[in-house]
Amino acid sequence: MKKEEQNKYMNMKNHKLNIWWIVIILVIMVIMSFIYIKNVNQLIYRHIYSNVKELSEQTATQLNLAIIDQERFVEIMVDSINRGYFKSAEDIFDRYRGDLGNYHFTRLVILDKNGNGTTSDGYTVKNYANIEEFFKQDEIYVSENRPSTVSNNQVNIYSKTFKLDGKERVLMATINTQDYKSILLRKLFGKGGTYLINNEGTVLIDSFGTIQEKNANIYKYIKDTYGLKDEEATKIDNMRESIKRNEVGTFDVKLGNEIYFIHYEKVNINDWYVITTAANSTIAEELIMLIIILQIVCLLITFTIISICVYINISNQKKNKKLYKIAYIDQITILGNEAYFKENGAIYLQNNNSKNKYVVSLDIDKFKALNNIYGYEFCNNILKIVGEKLENVLPPNSITCRISGDIFTAIFSYEKNIKNLLDKIYNQVSNIKINKTPMHLNLSIGLYKIKNGDTDINKILDKAYMARAKMKGLYDKNYYIFDTILENELVEEQKIEACMEEALKNEEFQIVYQPKVFTNTEKIAGAEALVRWNKDGKVISPGKFIPLFEKNKFIIKLDLYIFEHVCKDLKLWKEKYNYVPNVSINVSKAHFAQKNFIEDYVKITNKYNIDRKDIDLEITESATIDENIDVLQILNKIKEKGFTISIDDFGTGYSSLSMLQSMPIDIIKIDKVFVDKANLKSDKNIIDYIMLIANHLGVKTIVEGVETKEQVEFIKKIKCDIIQGYYYSKPISKEEFEEYFNTNR
Numbered sequence: 001m002k003k004e005e006q007n008k009y010m011n012m013k014n015h016k017l018n019i020w021w022i023v024i025i026l027v028i029m030v031i032m033s034f035i036y037i038k039n040v041n042q043l044i045y046r047h048i049y050s051n052v053k054e055l056s057e058q059t060a061t062q063l064n065l066a067i068i069d070q071e072r073f074v075e076i077m078v079d080s081i082n083r084g085y086f087k088s089a090e091d092i093f094d095r096y097r098g099d100l101g102n103y104h105f106t107r108l109v110i111l112d113k114n115g116n117g118t119t120s121d122g123y124t125v126k127n128y129a130n131i132e133e134f135f136k137q138d139e140i141y142v143s144e145n146r147p148s149t150v151s152n153n154q155v156n157i158y159s160k161t162f163k164l165d166g167k168e169r170v171l172m173a174t175i176n177t178q179d180y181k182s183i184l185l186r187k188l189f190g191k192g193g194t195y196l197i198n199n200e201g202t203v204l205i206d207s208f209g210t211i212q213e214k215n216a217n218i219y220k221y222i223k224d225t226y227g228l229k230d231e232e233a234t235k236i237d238n239m240r241e242s243i244k245r246n247e248v249g250t251f252d253v254k255l256g257n258e259i260y261f262i263h264y265e266k267v268n269i270n271d272w273y274v275i276t277t278a279a280n281s282t283i284a285e286e287l288i289m290l291i292i293i294l295q296i297v298c299l300l301i302t303f304t305i306i307s308i309c310v311y312i313n314i315s316n317q318k319k320n321k322k323l324y325k326i327a328y329i330d331q332i333t334i335l336g337n338e339a340y341f342k343e344n345g346a347i348y349l350q351n352n353n354s355k356n357k358y359v360v361s362l363d364i365d366k367f368k369a370l371n372n373i374y375g376y377e378f379c380n381n382i383l384k385i386v387g388e389k390l391e392n393v394l395p396p397n398s399i400t401c402r403i404s405g406d407i408f409t410a411i412f413s414y415e416k417n418i419k420n421l422l423d424k425i426y427n428q429v430s431n432i433k434i435n436k437t438p439m440h441l442n443l444s445i446g447l448y449k450i451k452n453g454d455t456d457i458n459k460i461l462d463k464a465y466m467a468r469a470k471m472k473g474l475y476d477k478n479y480y481i482f483d484t485i486l487e488n489e490l491v492e493e494q495k496i497e498a499c500m501e502e503a504l505k506n507e508e509f510q511i512v513y514q515p516k517v518f519t520n521t522e523k524i525a526g527a528e529a530l531v532r533w534n535k536d537g538k539v540i541s542p543g544k545f546i547p548l549f550e551k552n553k554f555i556i557k558l559d560l561y562i563f564e565h566v567c568k569d570l571k572l573w574k575e576k577y578n579y580v581p582n583v584s585i586n587v588s589k590a591h592f593a594q595k596n597f598i599e600d601y602v603k604i605t606n607k608y609n610i611d612r613k614d615i616d617l618e619i620t621e622s623a624t625i626d627e628n629i630d631v632l633q634i635l636n637k638i639k640e641k642g643f644t645i646s647i648d649d650f651g652t653g654y655s656s657l658s659m660l661q662s663m664p665i666d667i668i669k670i671d672k673v674f675v676d677k678a679n680l681k682s683d684k685n686i687i688d689y690i691m692l693i694a695n696h697l698g699v700k701t702i703v704e705g706v707e708t709k710e711q712v713e714f715i716k717k718i719k720c721d722i723i724q725g726y727y728y729s730k731p732i733s734k735e736e737f738e739e740y741f742n743t744n745r
């Protein structure tokens, strides 16, 4: 897996998360803003509505009160005339001229039935038009707008009739229509206005002071000015009808580009109405600041929340990246590890429809030896290069991983000749250059072609591994492809697995003892306990089942079983012959790596009352170079409990001298291959070097697999302490061994 790919994979996961968060927040914010703006709009609407209504009501009330005040003034004057306080019109004018200003009147006029008379400001009036209109009224009367007879102004006249010298007269107080404005009609709302109309709709006064001059009709005026049609025009008509019915009301209507709020209110004088209009925008201006502030606050909150989310996401991303790296990435090669392979391999299986899917697995032969010779840093470089080369030679869609140690595995599809690809892998990966120095690696390459029904990635891996394992020792091949031979082996293994538990219960596993003799005296030195499986009358040798049991961990049970039976035998021999031979018992790698295996052994020895120095535990050299366990601690514990320790198959595991020096071991058990390979005439064999090491460490030596007289002579010459091999005895049954030690003690 390339670094960018790895990052892409990470980012994809996190971006999805990020985007979801932000989308959720934005949706919430949009909904909130929507609700908010809707609420504010409603608020503004209600606010303007009530404002306009209130203003209209106030105006009407004020106007009403002012007019009533003016009427009362007129009535007071008439009342005092009727009481006979005044002799002539002049007397009356003299008395009240000074008060006129307080009531916004400009002049007083007294006329007779023909419309002739005088004014308080010195005019003479003749044949006043429509004089009957005023004599018709019994009560105080307020006229609508009419042109002044003495000036160009529009005026309104307050009148009441009375009798002076037995003649009917009318007293008129005149107000310039314009002057109502200063008393009552304040222009409040920018584009809005206030109108005083009669119930025909004729504008008596307007706050602009322009319409009343023309005696305009308010309904027509509004409709014409704004070119209202349809719904909007109907609203105006509705107002007209409503006013005719003497009602009050408020509504909104679109005039031009603006929404206006209109309220109409009765004045209670002459069916007059006050109409107040206000433009939405003008009033909204008051609230716009509030809205802007709130919107900024909303934006800030959104921004803060998004920032927090992004921050949390970024730090999560970092954390995830770290976790992901630990969990899935091999730090040396930057390839995926075993967990990565299994997870993504399974996905690959599901998603890739190619008929030619493969799993290839390769390892570097004797990599541990390379580690000891060249050191970790150098060998890490080898791993890195091998990883890169393998990834490059495979098709681009492959998943290439380092599963563990020096094992690389890849899953891929390939439509061309697979054997050519395998040759290419072998040639490219086995020849590498480190620091410009060419180096040849011996590779074991195993391939499994994935079948249609294969869904279990673990089983697929096992098959590729089996093919790879099969290649060990086949020096004429570059790779091994999983075939029917392996398939049969697999079937065999499955059969064994199916019956192993049962076999243990049925005591099908039996112990044989192979004697060990002292090199110089040829007397018995002890024996190695070896297991045999007695299945349906046939004896199966451990080579057939031990590797499988190591793999499926059943060996742990079997080791304990063997250990207990050996203890039983030792107890028996002690009682029977008062003799206890030293017995070596094999401890499997899997069992050795189990934390508390030694406690179990101690319990068993206690149970059978066995002296632990009579038991030697054989631990293979390869088990002692496991980096995942604290080997020294386990070995020390074994020693502490009193067992002796042999390093089995010594020379095949490439343990380092420094490690050996620190390990509390008693015996080095030299593997059969070194006897077989030895040139018995020479003194430059590996076995000579092993003897040197053993002497240097001060530990005893035993050679196994000694078959011939010549070999025995050779062993004697190199002064190895103990011999085990067919030359003296094959592994024999318990009874045969009893006989052996009784004659060879």
Ligand code: C2E
Binding pocket: 514, 529, 530, 531, 541, 542, 543, 546, 555, 559, 562, 586, 587, 588, 648, 649, 704, 705, 706, 707, 724, 725, 726, 727, 731
């Ligand atoms: P090992 O521990 O190296 O055991 C020695 C093997 O070499 C035994 O094979 C023994 O029969 C064989 N051998 C001894 N002398 C000669 C000889 O002169 N010539 C030849 N050709 N072979 C000789 P065996 O019994 O088949 O055991 C094979 C391996 O199985 C053992 O190798 C050991 O690793 C494992 N094993 C056997 N029994 C047990 C057991 O009880 N527990 C565990 N964990 N492993 C066992």
Ligand code: CA
Binding pocket: 528, 586, 618, 648
């Ligand atoms: Ca052994």
Ligand code: CA
Binding pocket: 648, 649, 669, 671, 704
């Ligand atoms: Ca051995």
